[in-house]
Amino acid sequence: MNRNMVKGMIVFAAIAEKGSMSAAATQLNLSSSAVSQQVAKLEMEMGISLFHRNTRHLTLTEAGTLFYENCIKIIKIVESAEHQLHALKGTPSGELKIAAPVGFGGGLLSQPLAHLLAAHPQISLNLQLQDGPIDIVNEGIDLAICIGPLSDSNLIARPLADWRMLLCAAPSCIPQHQSLQHPDDLQGLNRISHSYAKPEFLTHLQTQERIELPAQRISVNNMQTLIQLTLDGLGFAVLPEPEVHQYLASGQLVTLLPEWSLRTYSVYSVTSARDKQPAKVKEAIAALSQYFSQMDFSPTPASLVQPNACELTPRFAIPA
Numbered sequence: 196m197n198r199n200m201v202k203g204m205i206v207f208a209a210i211a212e213k214g215s216m217s218a219a220a221t222q223l224n225l226s227s228s229a230v231s232q233q234v235a236k237l238e239m240e241m242g243i244s245l246f247h248r249n250t251r252h253l254t255l256t257e258a259g260t261l262f263y264e265n266c267i268k269i270i271k272i273v274e275s276a277e278h279q280l281h282a283l284k285g286t287p288s289g290e291l292k293i294a295a296p297v298g299f300g301g302g303l304l305s306q307p308l309a310h311l312l313a314a315h316p317q318i319s320l321n322l323q324l325q326d327g328p329i330d331i332v333n334e335g336i337d338l339a340i341c342i343g344p345l346s347d348s349n350l351i352a353r354p355l356a357d358w359r360m361l362l363c364a365a366p367s368c369i370p371q372h373q374s375l376q377h378p379d380d381l382q383g384l385n386r387i388s389h390s391y392a393k394p395e396f397l398t399h400l401q402t403q404e405r406i407e408l409p410a411q412r413i414s415v416n417n418m419q420t421l422i423q424l425t426l427d428g429l430g431f432a433v434l435p436e437p438e439v440h441q442y443l444a445s446g447q448l449v450t451l452l453p454e455w456s457l458r459t460y461s462v463y464s465v466t467s468a469r470d471k472q473p474a475k476v477k478e479a480i481a482a483l484s485q486y487f488s489q490m491d492f493s494p495t496p497a498s499l500v501q502p503n504a505c506e507l508t509p510r511f512a513i514p515a
Contacts, residue, residue, distance in 0.1 A: 200240075201273055204266040206233040207245065211263045214252050287475040288317035294331070295340040298418035298438050300324045307486035311479055318475050326391060326416055332467050337476050339465040340483070352463040353480060356487035359459055362397070362451045363439060364431035375451055378406040385430030390416040395433050397455040406455075408433070433457060440492050462487065 209219035210230065220230045238245055245259035255263060295304065300322070308320060323329075323336065331339050331350060341352070368384065375381065378397050388395075388411035395408045413430060415421050422439060425432045426447055434448075442448040464480045466472060472480075 201269070203233045203237045204270055206230055207237055208263060208266045208270060210234065210246070210253060211255055211259065214254075216253065286317065287315040287473075287478045289473070289475060290319045290321055291475045291479055292321045292323065292335060292337045293339070293479065294323040294325070294329050294334070294336045296342065296418060297324045297326050298422075298435060299340060301419060301438055303437055304483075307482040310486070311482040314482075315475070315478055318478075326389070326418060331465065337466070337473070338479050341463050341465045343460045350465050350467060352465050353484070355462045355464055355484050356490065357459055357461050359436050360433045360457050361436055361439065361443070362431060362455070362457070363425055363434045363443070363448045364451055365426055365428040365447065366449055367428040368425075368431060369449070369451075378408065378452065378455065381409055381431065381451075384409075385412040387411065387413040387415065387421055387424050387430045387432040389418060389421055390414050392433070395457060397452065397457060400454055400456055436492050437490065 206219065206223065206225070209222050210216055213219045213222060216230045216234070217227050219225075220227045223230070234245070241258070241262070243258045244256050245262055246253040247256055293304075304322070312318060312320070323334075329336065329339060340355070364384070369375065373380070373383075386409050396405050397408060398405045413424065415424065418435070418438065421432055422434055422442075424430070425434060426442060431451060439448055443450065464483055466476060466480075
């Protein structure tokens with residue numbers, strides 16, 4: 196139903212209640228001719244007379260009475276819907292459906308979402324964690340957290356943070372006698388990789404020599420499992436700093452080849468390409484942006500860097 200039809204119903208209902216077009220025009224702050232035109236359009240569209248007319252009053256026909264009863268119901272529904280939409284636009288409320296990579300479920304979202312819920316008690320959360328591709332529109336996602344550039348130009352991406360990746364392994368994974376100085380030295384070790392990761396290249400910080408990492412021997416489609424396999428000493432892996440920082444600080448993981456860097460990618464909040472987002476989405480983006488922009492990872496202690504390697508904290512990147 197279009198807006199003009201609803202407007203016509205509002206005019207018709209006012210005439211039916213007031214008994215005259217002039218009284219309805221006064222109530223609605225319209226001209227008498229505008230009110231008369233609305234009635235004429237309705238009767239033309241319906242193909243039936245809605246009023247009995249005389250020189251002093253208008254009374255409803257049988258069709259008009261039936262139409263009036265339904266107009267009142269529809270007007271109430273429209274007014275209720277408009278009220279709810281205005282409330283949704285102005286006050287953060289309702290269910291907020293957020294999609295994010297599985298690794299974010301390890302605690303990266305806890306603090307910003309706790310702040311969001313505390314500040315806006317009318318918001319409820321529905322978190323969808325998955326590492327594979329996601330259809331934001333068809334799955335009804337209000338807000339997605341994504342890594343790397345987007346291929347869908349119909350979506351709106353807002354940068355949240357620039358994160359690095361570290362080349363990591365458990366100390367038990369590195370033979371005591373082996374010194375890792377060059378990417379070629381990794382050939383004898385198992386590489387664990389995320390199923391959705393693109394080929395990874397290491398670039399020497401000074402010479403800019405660029406070498407591709409060895410092919411993975413173990414592939415897994417879940418970031419938390421990838422981290423656990425690395426902790427368990429099954430091989431080395433390219434891992435995101437926010438998710439492994441505590442393991443590096445405790446010595447459960449060490450960094451490898453610190454004189455070599457990986458590409459850097461950005462973390463984005465992604466929404467559908469709508470001009471106006473509900474207040475709940477705006478507040479969620481603000482909370483995430485503030486939190487991620489303030490995240491500070493102190494350098495990995497030199498004692499935790501793989502022995503016999505130059506003691507520089509490597510740069511790292513999130514795979515696309």
